[in-house]
Amino acid sequence: MPKRKHQPAPRDTSLSRERIVEAAIQLLDEGGERALTFRALAEHLETGAGAIYWHVANKHDLLTAASDVVVAQALDAGTSARSPAKRLRALAIHMFDAMDAHPWMGSALAQAPGAIPMARLFDRIGAQVRGLAMTPNQEWPVTSALVHYILGVGGQNAANSKMARERGLERSHALTTVADAWQELDSHAFPVATSMARQLKTHDDREDFMAGVDLLIAGVVASADRTAG
Amino acid sequence: MPKRKHQPAPRDTSLSRERIVEAAIQLLDEGGERALTFRALAEHLETGAGAIYWHVANKHDLLTAASDVVVAQALDAGTSARSPAKRLRALAIHMFDAMDAHPWMGSALAQAPGAIPMARLFDRIGAQVRGLAMTPNQEWPVTSALVHYILGVGGQNAANSKMARERGLERSHALTTVADAWQELDSHAFPVATSMARQLKTHDDREDFMAGVDLLIAGVVASADRTAG
DNA sequence: ACCTGAACACCGTTCAAGT
């Protein structure tokens, strides 16, 4: 009867908030939002479900912490561009890619309005917006519009990934399915949607995302010119 | 004369998809997303939980149907404005108000990417975008940007309402709490967020939303001018 | 065709009890 049966196998590291968040991200990335449960997390970390609550307040807290790790990582990259507009574009595309790689993040951010990851995003976007020529009282609405746009696209993008995963399809194939459904809508009730279904099939999410960012930037520049001129 | 069945406790109407969706909207509006459960719904409709599944595929289907009722209502109003840009503004503000009045809709729409309510929204927005002077291949990205922006703001707005509700606060008071938290962040790590906290407290969600819509429209007009000129 | 409601397979969270 080996006595080590009663001794816990030596852990790589003891339980910590950092390890929990890391494991949560892994579960979320691998299996989507449904895969993150305290039971699965406990099994993954070889501990009890209740132990996690010593380091993390609740599931909402955990999702916010996981988002913050990903957001911080995304926003730290690509700030070396030479103009505010270019840095803005770089930040935006990094956020897009991060939300694409971690589709759970869209809804996580949508559920944590004032939390740290949102403050981080506002801060980084806001810093570049200040660099664009504009009156000070435009800074807030412009920053706000950019952040909301980024989150809006990210959320829909995440939804598409999730839908694809649930139906066990490639993402592009899932979009084709949607496009086919739109094409078969009543063309009297949905004249534009039916005719736009083709673009839905062939479009590039990433390009369209950047087109929107550029539209917002162009709008800011146009408004600034009008104010200045 | 039609035979009348003698029923001791006659219902107003028998169970139907329409009545279920209507009751779901009521529960959602009154108690938030948490309040919509099949058990609560069954009790409200004086039936069994399983009966609902005869008319509705699952909870996701129910949320989508509920969203569609609200979206259809919002988009039917205010199409009488005299220019495409004005009609676009009218549609946007109606969507904002609808998402504000029904805070559960933001996340419901985010979970139903290709579904009917999304097709409806794309169709109505797209129809006005076509009226703006632009090249045909810009129609899709512009429509897409507007829709995503609307959903992004709606989602965050809903999150604010939800947060306020959960903490049992007035919505403006909840935002003040967030603003205070941002103000107390490390001003070295969050230089812009800390200094923008004041605007967070005093801003008007609705005005900021429209400022973003105008920014996008201005961007479209500026791009069109450049292409044309 | 439509409804019932118990049962199934889960959840997040708590907490007395351990080390």
Place this chain on the structure above:
DNA sequence: ACCTGAACACCGTTCAAGT
């Protein structure tokens, strides 16, 4: 201080059985 794991109070969904 930190962890255990059973227990609690729920969920969405299914399905044999009813009308």
